[in-house]
Amino acid sequence: MNKKQATFIILVSVILTLLVNIFFGRYLMAKISTWPVLNRLRLLSPQAPIVINNNQTVRVSDSGDAGQLVRQVNPKLATVVLVNNGSVTVAGAAANLTSDGGFVAATSSFGAKAPAGYFVVLSDGTEAPITQIALDPATSLAFFKADLSGVPVQNLDNSAEVAAGDKLFFIQNSLQNFTAKVAEGAAVSGQSDIEGQVFAADNPSRGFGIGSTAGLSAGEAVLDSSGNIVGIFNGSAIISADVLKKAMSLFFGNPAQIIRPSFGFNYSIVTRNDSRLTGLPQGAAVKSVAVTGPARTAGLEVGDIIISVDSQAVSEASTLEPLLENYQPGDTAAFVVARGKNQLTLKLKVGQLK
Numbered sequence: 559m560n561k562k563q564a565t566f567i568i569l570v571s572v573i574l575t576l577l578v579n580i581f582f583g584r585y586l587m588a589k590i591s592t593w594p595v596l597n598r599l600r601l602l603s604p605q606a607p608i609v610i611n612n613n614q615t616v617r618v619s620d621s622g623d624a625g626q627l628v629r630q631v632n633p634k635l636a637t638v639v640l641v642n643n644g645s646v647t648v649a650g651a652a653a654n655l656t657s658d659g660g661f662v663a664a665t666s667s668f669g670a671k672a673p674a675g676y677f678v679v680l681s682d683g684t685e686a687p688i689t690q691i692a693l694d695p696a697t698s699l700a701f702f703k704a705d706l707s708g709v710p711v712q713n714l715d716n717s718a719e720v721a722a723g724d725k726l727f728f729i730q731n732s733l734q735n736f737t738a739k740v741a742e743g744a745a746v747s748g749q750s751d752i753e754g755q756v757f758a759a760d761n762p763s764r765g766f767g768i769g770s771t772a773g774l775s776a777g778e779a780v781l782d783s784s785g786n787i788v789g790i791f792n793g794s795a796i797i798s799a800d801v802l803k804k805a806m807s808l809f810f811g812n813p814a815q816i817i818r819p820s821f822g823f824n825y826s827i828v829t830r831n832d833s834r835l836t837g838l839p840q841g842a843a844v845k846s847v848a849v850t851g852p853a854r855t856a857g858l859e860v861g862d863i864i865i866s867v868d869s870q871a872v873s874e875a876s877t878l879e880p881l882l883e884n885y886q887p888g889d890t891a892a893f894v895v896a897r898g899k900n901q902l903t904l905k906l907k908v909g910q911l912k
Contacts, residue, residue: 589855624742627727631785632738634712635731637679638667638688638777649731651777652678652702653787655806659686659706662802664776665698666793678704681731681738694816695911696761698792700816701809701816715786717798720766721748726788730778743768749798752827756845757879759821759853760911762881765789765798804883819885820909822851822856829874839896841865842878856906862895 596840636652650667661678668676673688686704693700720726728741747767757763768780771791779790780796789796797805808816825842842864847853847909864872868891872878885891887910895902 594811624740627781627783627785628729628738628740629725631712631729631781632731633681633710633777633802635681635729635738635779636661637731637733638663638674639677639679639685639733641667642675642679648733649676649776650805651779653667653712653777653779653790654680654709655701655711657707657709659704659709662790662806663700663702663776664791664793665693665700666776668693669855673702677701678706678711678808679731679733680701680706681736681737690813692813694808694814694818696818697797697801697866698794699790699797699802699805701806701813703813713786714799714803715782715784715788717765717788717800718749720745720782720788722746722751722766724766726768726775727781727783728778728791728866729781730743730775741773743770749800752874753829754826754879756824756826759823759825759878759882760818762801762804762879762883763795763797764800764877765796768796771796796856805909817887818911819887819889820851820911821853821882821906822848822909823853825864825878827872827874827877828863839863839865840873842872844861844895852906852909856893856904857902858893858895858904858906859897862897864893864895864900865901866894868892 588774634654636654638649638652639656640647640649650663652661652663668691673691674885676688677685678688679685684706686706688702688704690703691700692702719720722745726743727742730739732739745766746769749764749766751767766788771794774791776791776793776846778791779787780791782788787802788799790802805816808818823844824846825844828838828840828843830840832838844858844860844862846863864878866872867878867881870876870881872881885908887908889908891906891908893904893906895904
């Protein structure tokens, strides 16, 4: 054997040794050592770490981030209490809207419109009697004022940007040590997911969906991961921030009473996909008409498809709800509807929601 042959044999031996060590010592031995019999007898002691599942996902808790969000938001939330016959009863949660003492809560927090006996309590224990309450008949939210100044204000985000899967936080203040109660959840649908939904023309309800409202308190704030309000729980449903902003403008325009338009019908949106499949025009398909009310008086019928309102087209991209919110009681709106193969223009005189 010459020197060249010896060198070749040594090189091949080293390579084979490395391959055996990698395959058997670091992989196969680790797998074999997990066999119950060998494990109990301790016959093998592998040098490599034992990997049970190479695809196992490790999830890191973000409770620290949630805690930071709660500390950030807590000063911007409040509690409504009723003082009666020497006792204090928590009536519901509230969110701070203006630095001079404007708040929003659920209508169910108040037994009557008169504010007598009701107080708002801030997160630092500051309290003040509620001086004015306006109940919104369309959203079951209550807007109220208290004689306060320098109140930390909670931001309202664009609820249309909430998408399915986005993390949400449900937060309310607690009078126990003036801390906060928080729960985590997620949106199950976005505000643009309108397929198959039936809307009431008198009650704006555009918004994102959540899995369940069980355990939420009336007036509880729904926040996104940045700590901005994207909705308020009114006791039975989430009122989205987009709807809340409109209600706020009505309240601050007339704090004595929130005046809402009334139309008297329910509808669903005929989407682009619906239109392609059925041949129907895009618009709002009327599902029901109240026995009495503006829609009935105007001649609107079940099955009509509202194509436009005062020359503003109704479609999947331009839904009916925000259009209707711009009307005041007493206004007259021209509804162009498709009824079968015909198009009609109906004059609807807007009523007032009670």
